[in-house]
Amino acid sequence: MTESSLQPKVAVVIEDDPDVRTLLDEVFRAAGFEVVPTESGLDGLAAVEKHQPVITTLDINLPGIDGFEVARRIRKISSTYIVMLSALAEESDVVLGLGSGADEYLVKPFRPRELRARIEALMRRPRFEDNMSADRLSANPGSPVSAARSAAPSAAVLVAAPPVVRPDDDVAEWQSHRDIRLNLATHTVLIAEREADLTRTEFDLLATLLESKRRVRSKSDLALVLRGEDLGLSFYVGEPDKRAIEAHIANLRRKIGDNPVEPSYIETVRGVGYRLTPSTNTRGSLNG
Missing domain, CATH: 3.40.50.2300 (Response regulator)
Structure with a gap:
């Protein structure tokens, strides 16, 4: 223990x-x-x-x-x-x-x-260590809370840092789609080798979509995934839960730099849910 x-x-x-x-x-x-x-x-x-x-x-x-x-x-x-x-x-x-x-x-x-x-x-839901390392926090003078009190909300969608290189990572632990790479073990998401700053909920949604590939996941499916409930059982998912999924997907798209009108990563299937775009460079959405 x-x-x-x-x-x-x-x-x-x-x-x-x-x-x-x-x-x-x-x-x-x-x-x-x-x-x-x-x-x-x-x-x-x-x-x-x-x-x-x-x-x-x-x-x-x-x-x-x-x-x-x-x-x-x-x-x-x-x-x-x-x-x-x-x-x-x-x-x-x-x-x-x-x-x-x-x-x-x-x-x-x-x-x-x-x-x-x-x-x-x-x-x-899986419990991951905080992806802000002690080194990252200590890089700023003063305590994190003191820094947060004086900082304005950041509009950046990606962490401003040099390209992240992890040569020792096990390739099998990475899921990928186009230039997105996601590592479940380290709770890391890279967009064109730069780290994206996602919440746990956004990370879990992206991981689910990457695993599902071109299979459409409904808002109810995704809500149950976030709850950690068995998709094979009949659980009620209300409209507030579905709206929450819409908001989380919108935030995820913003942070990974995805345009919902011409998506590179996640497309909306009208009246059904969400799925990954084709792995080719052809862009487009079923409903924009």
Whole structure:
């Protein structure tokens, strides 16, 4: 048994409502987590940096900086799963939340059983080490949180770095399509040999599409993949889950530099779902 397996699972709760904070504490403790409650965005950022939690819940309407900005800054310092909780139920709010880096978006008031199910689904997904190495973090002066507080959200879709060369990697561990290469073991995605900065959810979606190749995957299929549920069983997938997949795919396309009108990597099959483009250089989509 490794040392890391003996460490408790940690959840950071960023919530200014004391009643909701207490409810979240009870849900996470019942699921076997150690809980670190915080009341503001900046306190939550500091807690995420210090504890490197498996899961972080995040309210949107927080004192100081809002949850959307907190999510963006968390993504600079951690690969924790982010579950955004908000009374904002408009589709635009959901899309903005997922675009900020959240893995899940639940509308308040939420049912504790539903949140517990979402937590369990996230925990069924493969757990990878944070792809921001200690060297990358220490390259910037000051703490990561201090840097995040003063940094504006980055618009870059690829990490600005020299081409990544990994001669020792096992070729069999890489999946590829055109100039995309994805390594499940190291949780790495390269676009033309430059590393793409994806969230875990975006990585999982891309890995699923690469594995499926030209087979179309429906939004329901992809939602079940993210939940870690058996595709052969009949699980209900609601419209919010499907809209979440649409938002995640849109974010993934933006980060890998894919144009949905003339896609190089992922094409939309109208009324069905998504699949990889042909492996040749012929470009096009069934619906744009």
